[in-house]
Amino acid sequence: MNTKLFFICCLLSATTFAQNLRGRITNEATGSPLPGVAIVLIGHQFGTTTNSDGDFSMKLGPGQYTLRFSSIGSETIERHVTIEAGENQRLNLALQISQTSLNEVTVVGSRNLNRSVTDSPAPIDLIDVRQVTSKTGQLDVNQLLQFVAPSFNSNRQTGSDGADHVDPASLRGLGPDQTLVLINGKRQHQSSLVTLFGTRGRGNTGTDLNTIPAAAIERIEILRDGAAAQYGSDAIAGVINIVLKTSTNQLNANVNYGAYQAKFRFDNQKFDGGNLNVNANYGWHIRETGFLNVTADFNQRQHTNRANTPGIDSTLQRRQFGDSKITNTSLYANAEIPLSDNTRMYAFGGLNSRKGDAYAWTRSADSPRNITSIYPDGFDPIITSAIVDKTFAAGVRTKINDWNVDFGNIFGSNRFDYGVKNTLNTSLGTSSPREFNAGGFQLQQNVTGLHFTRFFSNTLQGLNVAFGSEFRYEDYKIFAGEEASYKAYDVTRAAGSQGFPGFQPGNALTKSRINLGLYVDTEADLTKAFMIGAAARYENYSDFGSTLNGKLSSRLKISPSFLLRGTLSSGFRAPSLAQTYFNSTITNFVGGQAVQVQIAQNGSAITQxxxxxxxxxETSVNASLGFTSHLGSGFTLTVDAYYVRIKDRVVLTGQFTDDLPAIAPELQKLNVSRVQFFTNAISTKTRGIDIVLAHHTLIGDGRLNTSLGMNFNSLDTIGVNTNAKLKPYKDLYFDLREYYFVKASAPPSKMNITVDxxxxxxxxxxxxxxxGEVKLANWNYDAANLDIYRPKAATDLSISYRFTRQIGLSVGGSNIFNVYPDMHRADLTESGGAWDPVQMGFNGAYWFGKMNFKF
Known part of the structure; x- marks a missing residue:
């Protein structure tokens, strides 16, 4: 069925039509063409942009239309056109350079305001969030991007402690902490969580994209290229820039509800995982060109349960296995106030509060970790979360002697408090409480930046120069839980709250560091067809020293419809404070048996x-080479191959035990029976290719937009870095399971075809x-018998109707054919269920309805 759909969609894409509205947009002052001008057909779900020569073309049926023309650095204007049957029209416009350009956000990947996305030397995805969310079932940013951007991957996890509450996400199969996230071009803070379990992001810290409501976002820009030399640490895989809404005098409100079709449930319940989302967005004018845009968002997601799957012994499975229950509340704002013709003050940020309940592993009735007088049938602990995430940025943009100047500060904080309920501390016996405060951690970040940009139109064919500095302060804390959550009151029995032992006073700490970054970024059009760019960045960290990185980029226009582009860069990522200082005692399940594991902080007595x-x-070398092409009427094609080599990747090792001869004396002396730690364990290389084919045309009185996106990706480990003492245990230092977890950060192929x-x-x-197919090693550690998740396809369908200009309705489904990954033995998988969190997830079909209101 899915193969037929691909074939039909490709045939529809191949239809071409002549364009009957053409034009060129130029700079009113200089007469030079303006690339990247956004042209929106008001009242319709369609638009286009001008190419590098300022040209555009559209196919419109007979009728009257209103078009809006807007560009970074220029005024926004509207024009009315009337198209007669069989008529061709040309519309040439000259846009006036506007000082209100200071309120725009430069497209990520280039600091040149005259550069369009198709004119960029690096591949960039622009995702119009308003268009996507109005027609699809995904409500949070991670899931939205998972099904829209082929190079982006994020899966919900279960039985993974904190990762059940914060979804890890990655670009091009690299780590979640190797992608830099910006909001309105400013560095966003990471989550305080370091992921310890699950198939994605093990040992990584990343940015929690779901703290930002989709209803507050105008567009998302994804730079699929190494950019550490331009934007700093973490940008090895690329950059995600989230641009907040700026609209005014319009109320947008949405009510969304959906639920999963439960194919696998022991109680035969037909639907679960109900998801309710309510949001509203409104903007006010401030003076003539300023604005204040505010978004409120509430999302409540219920549990799914896919335990007790058919054909698998129920005694080997968890009784509860599925998505966590999440209540997510957000308030975000974006504002700018004109202070003079050349100066504007800006501010943005928000508050996100999340409450979560996640399933932990089942403790059976006869488990030594159970007290039968409290739980005669055993119990299923619930790990709770209370996450508070804050962002606030403010600054001033002005113009001094033709230089655009931006001076601003952004502060971010993420606090994660653990709790455990429906549990007990076995060592307390029958007097044990059933609920505990287990402690947690917090990360705070403050970045102050000063940036200068200037375009020299009379130098060569155009020269853009940018330079600046950033000063960053980071603070990380671990705080202990209540005593009963970790203490052994009877040393012969298991200590602490079952499901998640609390952090102990010995784990508590407060650590900080500072960083200073200096950069220069230039782009020169040597001719109208040939551009080269160069960037360099110096950074100094108080905890590990200095690094210097560079980037070269180029773009060659072979013809008006064909452009070659490429980049070569070095990159770096400083270990996060969480990776450096995290320490705790956790309960892990190996082959279904509970074991206590100590995670030792780097530099502790154990690791020493x-x-x-x-x-x-971590250091990297990135290279990309590709082209963009206009293949005729309505077609665009981009192809970009990439290579990323990373040295000294930080990972969480396997578990070392006190019965290993070479290290037994050291561990026994420190009274440690099982330990793992963070270290620069491996070096990897990643090779891949991104292909995006898009087409738009008219069919009858309607408009058809079709796109095909593909990512092919291969990651290999090229070295394992051990020391002399641990060299005999190289296979444990980075074992078979960890190897496949790293490779599973992205499937080897991902294809997305959309017909709109x-x-x-x-x-x-x-x-x-x-x-594509995903392979994982389970607790058998058997390379000959891997858990193989064969290629699968998920099909989404939605129908939308606008009753009036103010009210619209969308109904549809995601994964409408109820496709699941292949099943495996629940007692051997990492997650303890029949599936690991791979591919489209394991919840099945999702059916939804959305009401939209505009006033």
């Missing part, structure tokens, strides 16, 4: 005794996402 060196920065047809008040969306 084992000869583990201090953490150092709009006619009058109707809109139809069909999308098929094919996920």
């Amino acid at each position: 005794a084992l000869g583990v060196p201090p953490l150092k920065q 047809y709009s006619i009058n008040n109707w809109a139809f969306l069909l999308r098929v996402v094919r996920f």
Whole structure:
């Protein structure tokens, strides 16, 4: 069925039509063409942009239309056009350079305001969030991008402690902490969580994209290229820039509800995982050109349960296995106030509060960790979360002697408090409480930046120069839980709260560091066809020293419809404070049996005794080569191949035990029976290719937009870095399971085809996402018998109708054919269920309805 859909969609894409509205947009002052001008057909779900020569073309049926023309650095204007049957029209416009350009956000990947996305030397995805969220079932940013951007991957996890509450996400198969996230071009803080379990992001810290409500976002820009030399640490895989809404005098409100079709439930319940989302967005004018835009968002997601799957012994499975229950509340704002013709003050930020309940592993009735007088049938602990995330940025943009100047500060904080309920502390016996405060951690970040940009139009064919500095302060805390959550009151029995032992006073700490970054970024059009760019960045960290990185980029226009582009850069990522200082005692399940594991902080007595060196920065070499092409009427094609080699990647090791001869004396002396730690364990290389084919045309009185996106990706480990003491245990230092976890950060292929047809008040969306095969090693550690998740495809369908300009309705489904990954033995998987969190997830079909209101 899915193969047929791909074939039909490709045939529809191949239809070409002549364009009957053409034009060129130029700079009013200089007469030079303006690339990247956004042209929106007001009242319709369609738009285009000008190419590098300022040209655009559109196919419009007979009728009257209003078009809006807007560009970074220029005024926004509207024009009315009337198209007669069989008529061709040309519309040439000159846009006035506007000082209100200071309120725009430069497209990520280039600091040149005259550069368009298709004119960029690096591949960039622009995702119009308003268009995507109005037609699809995904409500949070991670899931939205998972099914829209082929190079982006994020899966919900279960039985993974904190990762059940914060979804890890990655670009191009690299780590979650190797992607830099910006909001309105400013560095966003990471989550305080370091992921310890689950198939994605193990040992990584990343940015929690779901703290930002989709209803507050105008567009998301994804730079699929190494950019550490431009934007700093973490940008090895690329950059995600989230641009907040700026609209005014319009109320947008949405009510969304959906639920999963439960194919696998022991109680035969047909639907679960109900998801309710309510949001509203409104903006006010401030003076003539200023604004204040505010978004409120409430999302409540219920549990799914896919335990007790058919054909698998129920005694080997968890009784509860599925998505966590999450209540997510957000308030975000974006504002700018004109202070003079050349100066504007800006501010943005928000508050996100999240409450979560996540399933932990089942403790059976006869488990030594159970007290039968309290739980005669055993118990299923619930790990709770209370996450508070804050962001606030403010600054001034002005113009001094033709230099655009931006001076601003952004502060961020993420606090994660653990709790455990429906549990007990076995060592307390029958007097044990059933609920505990287990402690947690917090990360705070403050970044102050001063940036200068200037475009010299009379130098060569155009020269853009940018330079600046950033000063960053980071603070990380671990705080202890209540005594009963960790203490052994009877040393012969298991200590602490079952499901998640609390942090102990010995784990508590407060650590900080500072960083200073200096950069220069230039782009020169040597001719109208040939551009080169160069960037360099110096950074100094108080905890590990200095690094200097560079980037070269180029773009060559072979013809008006074909452009070659490429980049070469070095990159770096400083170990996060959480990776450097995290320490705790956790309960892990190996082959279904509970074991206590100590995670030792780098530099502790344990890691020193084992000869583990201090953490150092990851370094990378990135290269990309590709082209963009206009293949005729309505077609665009981009192809970009990439290579990323990373040295000294930070990972969480396997578990070392006190019965290993070479290290037994050291561990026994320190009274440690099982330990793991963070270290620069491996070096990797990643090779891949991104392909995006898009087409738009008219069919009858409607408009058809079709796109095909593909990512092919291969990651290999090229070195394991051990010291002399641990060299005999190289296979444990980075074991078989960890190897496949790293490779599973992205499937080897991911394909996305979308067909979007709009006619009058109707809109139809069909999308098929094919996920490639994923292989994982289970607790058997048997390379000959891996858990293989064969390629699968998820099909989404939605129908939208606008009753009036103010009210619209969308109904549809995600994964409408109820496709699941392949099942495996629940007692051997990492998650303890029949599936690991791979591909499209394991919840099945999701059916939804959305009401939209505009006033």
